Amino acid sequence: MKEILEDLLTRATAAVAATTTLDELEAVDTAFLGRKQGELTNILRGVKDLSVEEKRIAGSRANEIKIELETALAARRELLQEQSEDTTFDISEPVLPRASHGTLHPITQISEILEKFFAGLGFTTLSGPELEHDYFNFEALHIAPDHPARDMQDTFYIKDHPEWLMRTHTSSMQVRALREYGAPLAAIMPGRCYRNEATDVRHEHTFHQMDGFMVGPKISFAELKGVLLALAQHLYGPDTEVRLRPKFYPFVEPGVNGEVTCVFCKGKGCKLCKHTGFLEVFGAGMIHPEVLRAANLNPEEFSGFAFGLGLTRLAMLKYGVSDVRLLQNSSVNFLEQF
Numbered sequence: 384m385k386e387i388l389e390d391l392l393t394r395a396t397a398a399v400a401a402t403t404t405l406d407e408l409e410a411v412d413t414a415f416l417g418r419k420q421g422e423l424t425n426i427l428r429g430v431k432d433l434s435v436e437e438k439r440i441a442g443s444r445a446n447e448i449k450i451e452l453e454t455a456l457a458a459r460r461e462l463l464q465e466q467s468e469d470t471t472f473d474i475s476e477p478v479l480p481r482a483s484h485g486t487l488h489p490i491t492q493i494s495e496i497l498e499k500f501f502a503g504l505g506f507t508t509l510s511g512p513e514l515e516h517d518y519f520n521f522e523a524l525h526i527a528p529d530h531p532a533r534d535m536q537d538t539f540y541i542k543d544h545p546e547w548l549m550r551t552h553t554s555s556m557q558v559r560a561l562r563e564y565g566a567p568l569a570a571i572m573p574g575r576c577y578r579n580e581a582t583d584v585r586h587e588h589t590f591h592q593m594d595g596f597m598v599g600p601k602i603s604f605a606e607l608k609g610v611l612l613a614l615a616q617h618l619y620g621p622d623t624e625v626r627l628r629p630k631f632y633p634f635v636e637p638g639v640n641g642e643v644t645c646v647f648c649k650g651k652g653c654k655l656c657k658h659t660g661f662l663e664v665f666g667a668g669m670i671h672p673e674v675l676r677a678a679n680l681n682p683e684e685f686s687g688f689a690f691g692l693g694l695t696r697l698a699m700l701k702y703g704v705s706d707v708r709l710l711q712n713s714s715v716n717f718l719e720q721f
């Protein structure tokens with residue numbers, strides 16, 4: 384009797400260890416401990432027919448084996464249950480935090496808003512070289528080698544090649560684009576620009592601009608005003624006004640300084656707009672005849688307007704960024720907010 388019991392324990396333990404699914408485990412459970420035909424159940428049932436001496440020994444061992452088997456079955460059941468849960472989709476599991484996916488840089492976001500707006504007005508988006516020839520950055524835009532405007536746009540030059548420089552504005556694309564595609568043409572040129580500048584909260588040696596222009600047979604100052612007003616109202620709401628005041632830029636005639644109703648005080652006057660109620664947002668004007676000539680166009684036949692926006696400045700205004708350097712330093716803590 385003792386041998387039969389020990390053999391049963393060996394076989395049952397091996398059978399439990401060999402199971403890989405809960406169904407297999409239940410089958411083993413039934414085979415050994417099933418109430419009707421379980422092997423051990425049958426033995427326990429027959430104990431009453433044994434002699435008193437055998438009954439004492441076999442009965443107690445059989446009960447020990449029963450407990451041992453039940454323990455092994457329970458442990459195996461728990462393990463198999465855990466494994467089956469691992470491969471199941473857990474609907475309550477939290478999603479990864481949003482920041483780990485990254486977000487678009489605030490300047491990229493502003494640029495995309497503007498690109499969409501201008502596409503609606505029929506403007507093409509162009510990009511061009513950041514390392515630019517002196518001719519397209521200055522001379523073609525009516526800024527001669529000894530022009531004082533060059534002092535305000537000092538930049539980084541290539542050693543031993545003074546005619547190559549890091550562009551100071553994306554207007555450098557204006558003559559390139561008109562030579563390439565001819566007129567009529569309306570385009571915006573967003574991109575990175577450079578100035579040899581000491582950095583502080585308002586100045587940075589690398590910044591982003593978006594220049595644009597429209598050239599055609601009868602483009603007038605009225606079109607310029609219309610486009611700038613539509614742009615300002617798109618960015619800051621339908622009550623926004625545009626104020627244009629004369630300003631000198633070598634490549635336009637006449638040139639204007641474009642201001643919009645202060646977004647912070649709605650024109651009442653505050654510290655940020657220096658109590659004028661207006662914020663300077665763009666420079667603009669009618670393209671100078673010399674620039675059209677440089678683009679191989681006859682100024683008697685074609686006219687056009689050009690404008691420039693500081694994307695860096697627009698991003699700072701929109702998101703309330705007080706230090707321009709934050710936009711370049713790649714701090715995750717800063718960028719996570721956008």
Ligand SMILES: [Zn+2]
Pocket residue numbers: 645646647648649650651652653654655656657658660661
């Ligand atoms: Zn204000």
